[in-house]
Amino acid sequence: MNKNLTLVCLIYLACLVWPTLSVAQQRPIPVVSPEILADNSVIFRLRAPNAKSVRLIGTWLKDLRNTVEVPRNDSTLFEVKVGPLPADMYEYRFIVDGIPLLDPSNNVVTRDGSIFENRLILPGAQTQLYDVQAVPHGTLSAVWYPSPTIGMDRRMEIYTPPGYEKSGKKYPVLYLFHGGGGDEEGWISRGRTNYILDNLIAAGKALPVIVVMTNGVPNVAAAPGERPAFAKATAGEPVGIQSMTTGKFETTLINDVIPYVEANYRVLADPAHRAIAGLSMGGYHTQQITNANPGTFGYIGVMSMGVFDGPMARNYNKEEHIKQLQALKQANPKLYWIACGKDDFLYEGVTRLRALYDQIGLSYTYRESEGGHTWVNWRLYLAELAPMLFR
Amino acid sequence: MNKNLTLVCLIYLACLVWPTLSVAQQRPIPVVSPEILADNSVIFRLRAPNAKSVRLIGTWLKDLRNTVEVPRNDSTLFEVKVGPLPADMYEYRFIVDGIPLLDPSNNVVTRDGSIFENRLILPGAQTQLYDVQAVPHGTLSAVWYPSPTIGMDRRMEIYTPPGYEKSGKKYPVLYLFHGGGGDEEGWISRGRTNYILDNLIAAGKALPVIVVMTNGVPNVAAAPGERPAFAKATAGEPVGIQSMTTGKFETTLINDVIPYVEANYRVLADPAHRAIAGLSMGGYHTQQITNANPGTFGYIGVMSMGVFDGPMARNYNKEEHIKQLQALKQANPKLYWIACGKDDFLYEGVTRLRALYDQIGLSYTYRESEGGHTWVNWRLYLAELAPMLFR
Numbered sequence: 001m002n003k004n005l006t007l008v009c010l011i012y013l014a015c016l017v018w019p020t021l022s023v024a025q026q027r028p029i030p031v032v033s034p035e036i037l038a039d040n041s042v043i044f045r046l047r048a049p050n051a052k053s054v055r056l057i058g059t060w061l062k063d064l065r066n067t068v069e070v071p072r073n074d075s076t077l078f079e080v081k082v083g084p085l086p087a088d089m090y091e092y093r094f095i096v097d098g099i100p101l102l103d104p105s106n107n108v109v110t111r112d113g114s115i116f117e118n119r120l121i122l123p124g125a126q127t128q129l130y131d132v133q134a135v136p137h138g139t140l141s142a143v144w145y146p147s148p149t150i151g152m153d154r155r156m157e158i159y160t161p162p163g164y165e166k167s168g169k170k171y172p173v174l175y176l177f178h179g180g181g182g183d184e185e186g187w188i189s190r191g192r193t194n195y196i197l198d199n200l201i202a203a204g205k206a207l208p209v210i211v212v213m214t215n216g217v218p219n220v221a222a223a224p225g226e227r228p229a230f231a232k233a234t235a236g237e238p239v240g241i242q243s244m245t246t247g248k249f250e251t252t253l254i255n256d257v258i259p260y261v262e263a264n265y266r267v268l269a270d271p272a273h274r275a276i277a278g279l280s281m282g283g284y285h286t287q288q289i290t291n292a293n294p295g296t297f298g299y300i301g302v303m304s305m306g307v308f309d310g311p312m313a314r315n316y317n318k319e320e321h322i323k324q325l326q327a328l329k330q331a332n333p334k335l336y337w338i339a340c341g342k343d344d345f346l347y348e349g350v351t352r353l354r355a356l357y358d359q360i361g362l363s364y365t366y367r368e369s370e371g372g373h374t375w376v377n378w379r380l381y382l383a384e385l386a387p388m389l390f391r
Numbered sequence: 392m393n394k395n396l397t398l399v400c401l402i403y404l405a406c407l408v409w410p411t412l413s414v415a416q417q418r419p420i421p422v423v424s425p426e427i428l429a430d431n432s433v434i435f436r437l438r439a440p441n442a443k444s445v446r447l448i449g450t451w452l453k454d455l456r457n458t459v460e461v462p463r464n465d466s467t468l469f470e471v472k473v474g475p476l477p478a479d480m481y482e483y484r485f486i487v488d489g490i491p492l493l494d495p496s497n498n499v500v501t502r503d504g505s506i507f508e509n510r511l512i513l514p515g516a517q518t519q520l521y522d523v524q525a526v527p528h529g530t531l532s533a534v535w536y537p538s539p540t541i542g543m544d545r546r547m548e549i550y551t552p553p554g555y556e557k558s559g560k561k562y563p564v565l566y567l568f569h570g571g572g573g574d575e576e577g578w579i580s581r582g583r584t585n586y587i588l589d590n591l592i593a594a595g596k597a598l599p600v601i602v603v604m605t606n607g608v609p610n611v612a613a614a615p616g617e618r619p620a621f622a623k624a625t626a627g628e629p630v631g632i633q634s635m636t637t638g639k640f641e642t643t644l645i646n647d648v649i650p651y652v653e654a655n656y657r658v659l660a661d662p663a664h665r666a667i668a669g670l671s672m673g674g675y676h677t678q679q680i681t682n683a684n685p686g687t688f689g690y691i692g693v694m695s696m697g698v699f700d701g702p703m704a705r706n707y708n709k710e711e712h713i714k715q716l717q718a719l720k721q722a723n724p725k726l727y728w729i730a731c732g733k734d735d736f737l738y739e740g741v742t743r744l745r746a747l748y749d750q751i752g753l754s755y756t757y758r759e760s761e762g763g764h765t766w767v768n769w770r771l772y773l774a775e776l777a778p779m780l781f782r
Contacts, residue, residue, distance in 0.1 A: 048489075049488065050442070050489070096487075097439065097441035098440065101490065102493065108615050110616065116500060131619060131620050132612070132618060140532065141530050144527075229522045230514060
């Protein structure tokens with residue numbers, strides 16, 4: 001009996017907590033963090049006996065450089081109360097003596113590129129849209145496809161709506177792009193694309209749609225943990241966000257991704273059922289692709305990105321830009337949606353984009369939200385854009 | 392021009408490093424960690440000016456409680472050289488003043504339940520099997536299925552082999568279970584199941600197979616980030632590993648999971664094409680399911696788990712166990728594979744299991760490896776088991 005009890009305890013320790021054993025010994029009192037109060041205030045706690053300084057960064061902050069000081073509450077515990085905050089989904093993490101630290105008490109971690117942060121979800125109408133509800137769920141697949149344009153197989157995430165497998169029907173497609181530093185998992189881990197679509201479709205607010213989430217960095221195959229471990233970028237190739245203006249992603253989207261999706265999924269393969277949208281760098285990609293391919297996409301969404309004509313925009317040519325926009329105006333997409341937060345640092349570029357479109361007479365719908373360049377806005381934008389598609 | 396340059400710089404900062412801005416300011420010199428040397432020694436580095444103690448824990452350690460001291464190298468940098476290590480894939484993290492910390496210089500993070508650790512991959516024959524190679528890749532899908540037995544929709548990961556979508560063929564299935572504290576993503580994030588199968592299939596060493604990775608904790612729907620945020624376990628329901636012996640997972644596997652897979656995938660739905668395997672708690676589940684359903688599975692793999700007859704094993708009945716094993720012997724599965732590491736703390740239970748099987752005359756193949764109760768072994772076991780299936 002004792003031997004068995006020991007065995008049980010060992011399994012419990014080994015499977016659940018072995019790597020934190022030495023840590024656990026120093027943390028006799030369990031820490032609850034984040035604790036959500038009735039008024040949507042939130043208490044964050046961190047047990048860090050030796051820390052000098054604990055700070056908190058979270059996507060509810062207007063300026064993410066203004067981190068929150070977490071004062072020492074007693075000899076081992078740091079604690080701060082934030083809010084009340086609007087009911088929403090946020091990301092946060094601690095900074096302990098200058099080092100970013102995930103909240104050890106929160107086992108929900110989200111990732112955008114190399115940025116790991118805990119999820120905070122405050123109950124309310126908006127978060128119901130982002131949360132997993134008791135509704136039919138679509139399937140999310142990580143798919144490898146050949147990219148002859150780039151010269152390697154690459155990875156994308158594809159959401160197929162509930163019922164896709166058995167319906168025999170064809171569906172419209174939304175091509176959805178992440179921002180700089182991100183990858184094909186950003187719209188999943190942070191963006192909650194699959195759950196937002198599940199919930200909107202179940203409520204009859206969005207039509208069933210296939211969502212294709214690509215990796216927008218052409219010199220890598222996939223997200224960090226999913227690419228060959230010892231692959232090196234070709235010498236001289238621009239890496240990361242430096243690759244943004246090489247035009248390679250735009251080419252592979254048109255030449256490789258769309259043909260693959262239309263050949264391998266039951267897709268309504270016409271402009272009236274083809275939508276494209278992206279955030280930040282993905283908003284740049286969206287502009288580049290739709291400018292160069294007027295008439296290919298019936299629905300266009302540009303999130304948190306305006307005119308990009310700086311020195312990094314190697315081939316930027318204002319005359320060509322205007323010419324393309326005139327052709328796009330002729331093609332008359334059913335929706336050209338531009339969204340930006342009031343505090344977005346790219347606000348001025350978005351204003352210039354709208355001025356240019358006004359000047360040309362290219363129709364667009366403009367959505368200005370609160371807040372800045374964060375996933376709080378991008379989730380909101382997807383939740384607002386999806387219901388407008390394919391109507 | 393200057394405005395554009397500012398814009399470019401802002402985008403770069405905002406998209407890539409904004410949350411670490413205050414951190415970056417304190418880290419003028421980039422830290423390389425882990426640095427892999429030619430002889431497969433590894434240098435781990437952490438810049439932590441205020442830390443008193445930095446330790447390192449990694450799955451190359453024989454006893455995971457013996458963490459490695461990382462000495463202070465200069466005023467801000469902690470550094471330690473480990474190895475040379477056998478070429479393999481490992482998990483590791485730092486412990487700074489008692490708090491677990493991911494390596495800020497390594498953007499590959501893996502998860503098993505609530506345990507987050509960085510990946511370390513050392514080049515060699517074994518890691519080629521675990522790495523992403525230029526071979527055809529299968530598709531990995533997160534699928535929600537109804538579980539009337541448990542009373543909720545639940546999530547599982549399904550690997551379909553390269554070519555599945557277009558072949559029109561039917562495939563054998565491996566049902567693969569995680570350990571205590573884990574979930575349906577463990578065999579992906581840590582286990583590398585999809586890449587191991589891709590590589591074995593490409594080399595002609597394994598037959599194309601569908602792999603179904605369930606969530607073995609019946610009181611939750613899915614992995615932490617994928618379950619309803621405000622869902623509570625039913626009052627009085629055993630949670631986490633406490634749910635291991637309720638029998639609910641076993642029932643849902645037989646009543647819900649297998650019928651769903653066989654109705655929704657092109658499956659060879661007979662015992663000769665149905666395999667089952669699991670690690671630790673999943674090895675317990677594998678035993679329970681195959682003992683209670685002799686003749687249902689042609690191939691059985693029990694990893695790092697022996698007899699489990701302690702007080703937590705509520706309904707354990709040795710007589711019934713023996714009776715079941717005799718029926719299983721009659722059913723004569725094509726393979727009963729048992730694997731355990733020499734340093735596994737469950738080694739003694741595995742020895743007792745083998746003795747019991749010997750006594751009954753139930754044939755099994757035993758594989759004893761080096762090392763203990765870690766993913767280093769479970770990846771190895773999957774890579775060895777898969778080639779034996781469906782031959």
